Amino acid sequence: MSDAVSDDTDLDALAEASLFEAPPLAEQERMVEAVLFASANPVSVAEMSGRMPHGCNAKAALEMLQKRYEGRGVRVVKIGEAWAMRTAPDLGFLMQKETVETRKLSRAAIETLAIVAYHQPCTRAEIEEIRGVSVSKGTIDQLLELEWIRFGRRRMTPGRPVTYVVTPAFLDHFGLESARDLPGVKELRAAGLLESRPMPGLDDEDTEDQDDLFEDES
Amino acid sequence: MSDAVSDDTDLDALAEASLFEAPPLAEQERMVEAVLFASANPVSVAEMSGRMPHGCNAKAALEMLQKRYEGRGVRVVKIGEAWAMRTAPDLGFLMQKETVETRKLSRAAIETLAIVAYHQPCTRAEIEEIRGVSVSKGTIDQLLELEWIRFGRRRMTPGRPVTYVVTPAFLDHFGLESARDLPGVKELRAAGLLESRPMPGLDDEDTEDQDDLFEDES
Amino acid sequence: MADPDQFEINDLLSVEERLAAEALIVDVDGYEGPLDLLLQLSRTQKVDLMKISILHLAQQYLIFVEKATELRIELAADYLVMAAWLAFLKSRLLLPPDPTDEGPSGEELAAHLAFQLQRLEAMREAAAKLMARDQKGRDFFVRGIPEEVARLRNVTYSASLLDLMQGYARVRTKDEFRPFVMDREAILSMEQALERLRGLIPYAIEWADLASYLPEGWELDPKKRRSATAATFAASLELAKQGQIEIRQSGTFARIEIKARNGR
Numbered sequence: 001m002s003d004a005v006s007d008d009t010d011l012d013a014l015a016e017a018s019l020f021e022a023p024p025l026a027e028q029e030r031m032v033e034a035v036l037f038a039s040a041n042p043v044s045v046a047e048m049s050g051r052m053p054h055g056c057n058a059k060a061a062l063e064m065l066q067k068r069y070e071g072r073g074v075r076v077v078k079i080g081e082a083w084a085m086r087t088a089p090d091l092g093f094l095m096q097k098e099t100v101e102t103r104k105l106s107r108a109a110i111e112t113l114a115i116v117a118y119h120q121p122c123t124r125a126e127i128e129e130i131r132g133v134s135v136s137k138g139t140i141d142q143l144l145e146l147e148w149i150r151f152g153r154r155r156m157t158p159g160r161p162v163t164y165v166v167t168p169a170f171l172d173h174f175g176l177e178s179a180r181d182l183p184g185v186k187e188l189r190a191a192g193l194l195e196s197r198p199m200p201g202l203d204d205e206d207t208e209d210q211d212d213l214f215e216d217e218s
Numbered sequence: 219m220s221d222a223v224s225d226d227t228d229l230d231a232l233a234e235a236s237l238f239e240a241p242p243l244a245e246q247e248r249m250v251e252a253v254l255f256a257s258a259n260p261v262s263v264a265e266m267s268g269r270m271p272h273g274c275n276a277k278a279a280l281e282m283l284q285k286r287y288e289g290r291g292v293r294v295v296k297i298g299e300a301w302a303m304r305t306a307p308d309l310g311f312l313m314q315k316e317t318v319e320t321r322k323l324s325r326a327a328i329e330t331l332a333i334v335a336y337h338q339p340c341t342r343a344e345i346e347e348i349r350g351v352s353v354s355k356g357t358i359d360q361l362l363e364l365e366w367i368r369f370g371r372r373r374m375t376p377g378r379p380v381t382y383v384v385t386p387a388f389l390d391h392f393g394l395e396s397a398r399d400l401p402g403v404k405e406l407r408a409a410g411l412l413e414s415r416p417m418p419g420l421d422d423e424d425t426e427d428q429d430d431l432f433e434d435e436s
Numbered sequence: 437m438a439d440p441d442q443f444e445i446n447d448l449l450s451v452e453e454r455l456a457a458e459a460l461i462v463d464v465d466g467y468e469g470p471l472d473l474l475l476q477l478s479r480t481q482k483v484d485l486m487k488i489s490i491l492h493l494a495q496q497y498l499i500f501v502e503k504a505t506e507l508r509i510e511l512a513a514d515y516l517v518m519a520a521w522l523a524f525l526k527s528r529l530l531l532p533p534d535p536t537d538e539g540p541s542g543e544e545l546a547a548h549l550a551f552q553l554q555r556l557e558a559m560r561e562a563a564a565k566l567m568a569r570d571q572k573g574r575d576f577f578v579r580g581i582p583e584e585v586a587r588l589r590n591v592t593y594s595a596s597l598l599d600l601m602q603g604y605a606r607v608r609t610k611d612e613f614r615p616f617v618m619d620r621e622a623i624l625s626m627e628q629a630l631e632r633l634r635g636l637i638p639y640a641i642e643w644a645d646l647a648s649y650l651p652e653g654w655e656l657d658p659k660k661r662r663s664a665t666a667a668t669f670a671a672s673l674e675l676a677k678q679g680q681i682e683i684r685q686s687g688t689f690a691r692i693e694i695k696a697r698n699g700r
Contacts, residue, residue: 033291034305038583073251087252087577089570100573114563132471173572183565193558200540256577314586323595332604
């Protein structure tokens with residue numbers, strides 16, 4: 001099993017060889033290419049490994065593949081712990097046929113989404129405090145339905161309110177690797193605008209630990 | 219084909235340029251790559267040309283792309299007059315995920331199986347009489363599929379109903395040499411599996427019955 | 437809120453500012469709450485939010501609310517709550533600090549309001565940047581012909597000998613609870629009850645509850661009990677008619693008792 005391993009047609013030999021040693025990295029790269037290519041949804045490294053022969057290094061192969069596709073019409077992108085292939089955004093103009101009309105989000109929904117993304121995990125009360133108005137249930141429901149936000153852990157404060165966090169589908173939709181890559185997040189944090197400051201003279205215990213939680217979760 | 223062509227942000231310049239001359243072939247290759255990737259159907263050369271900026275040579279770009287993907291995990295293939303991308307056939311094994319699941323047999327199936335084992339050959343009506351509830355076809359089918367029961371001789375009674383008997387695979391699975399090795403009602407009671415006090419006379423009568431049935435078949 | 441100060445402040449503002457404030461009144465419905473309105477008003481100051489004059493902003497807001505009231509525009513309660521709070525803040529900012537007061541100073545409150553405005557503004561900008569990003573299905577696209585991953589599910593069913601034995605024991609146990617002489621159905625016919633009762637009469641020497649003559653096990657199942665009770669009662673009437681038994685009942689709904697006539 002020394003050199004005949006990567007003969008495309010000799011699958012049995014390959015499978016057999018894999019019992020003893022992993023296929024060459026170039027071959028592994030072909031494998032992750034095929035798997036990512038075939039899937040419309042991001043594939044996690046764990047799932048990729050599970051589908052590849054024993055001993056493969058899916059992560060290394062994925063990183064190799066990502067390099068290979070740099071500057072091409074299709075890109076290899078990382079979304080959270082998962083990987084996917086997406087067309088290059090500059091070629092979007094070729095895709096009128098594939099474009100899906102999405103329901104226009106209301107201003108309230110867009111702002112709520114941004115607040116959850118930047119302040120997650122974030123309670124409804126916090127969203128309302130930032131926006132200065134009450135958030136209708138429909139707005140939250142719409143974002144939940146789009147699977148852009150989901151319930152996070154309950155806040156350990158009186159009433160144990162539910163929190164909201166953004167989902168991998170949100171990251172995928174906006175082409176983000178993680179919530180840390182949100183536009184301007186560093187500047188906002190540096191400016192203290194992601195902190196929750198209680199109104200002076202008001203003992204607002206339930207907002208104090210929010211900053212910690214953001215670090216925890218994202 | 220130099221690869222520095224694609225400045226992702228410089229779309230306007232590209233679009234403007236295309237009014238006068240076609241984009242470089244390398245850029246055209248990126249375009250056909252993205253379209254083939256995202257299209258839900260194979261794309262003909264004519265359709266591809268229609269989607270690309272004026273002056274492009276779709277066919278040449280497609281052929282270039284096909285070359286590029288030679289030997290890779292994905293292939294550019296021609297299907298009739300149309301083009302599409304497909305995962306390399308030798309990697310088909312990655313497109314299936316094998317999972318082994320062990321499930322407990324349902325209560326209905328266990329009881330049905332037990333009745334067949336203790337009373338074989340046994341008709342469906344008899345199984346229902348003993349269980350006191352009707353037996354779904356699915357349950358019988360499942361046991362037939364598992365090859366734990368099979369059809370026995372037809373009963374020589376009106377309607378000539380089929381009977382079921384247990385198979386060697388059944389004996390094998392349960393580690394029995396023959397169905398006679400199944401513990402009788404007395405042993406079941408001794409083992410504490412039968413808790414109710416029997417009605418006088420029922421016990422013996424019943425086990426004898428059972429023995430007869432075994433005599434019949436095996 | 438008809439505070440004489442108001443008019444003074446009104447005069448302090450330039451004509452331009454008043455026009456701006458009036459223009460805003462027209463689409464009061466367009467605001468998403470008092471904070472949104474404050475943010476809009478702050479824009480007329482044409483300065484960085486960090487340097488905004490909260491006092492000035494409070495005045496603008498109060499004028500807005502007053503105008504709205506004059507024009508008989510119904511303002512939601514939260515606008516009025518904000519107006520009251522801003523009036524309070526304004527007085528704090530204008531009056532020299534009271535050393536005996538333990539509450540937050542006017543400056544602290546003003547700084548917090550400025551922070552809230554900055555944060556709302558920042559979130560709006562962030563939301564706009566987020567929506568301006570390349571989006572899936574609009575700017576970039578997923579694989580058009582995804583290949584389904586065939587899940588080869590090998591289901592193996594397991595059952596142990598013990599499962600089998602327990603299963604059998606279960607059905608046999610069920611069987612043994614059933615009176616073996618009786619039909620499986622939950623109905624006792626009068627004929628059956630009559631036959632059963634006839635057999636038992638020779639032993640009915642003492643008065644005994646009719647219910648104790650129900651077939652064994654039938655009293656456990658409500659359906660069976662009902663049927664058996666009715667049939668046994670009917671059978672007892674028949675037997676009484678034939679002179680074989682006596683029936684007595686001490687009162688309405690009391691127990692019905694029977695005993696054999698010749699057992700006397």
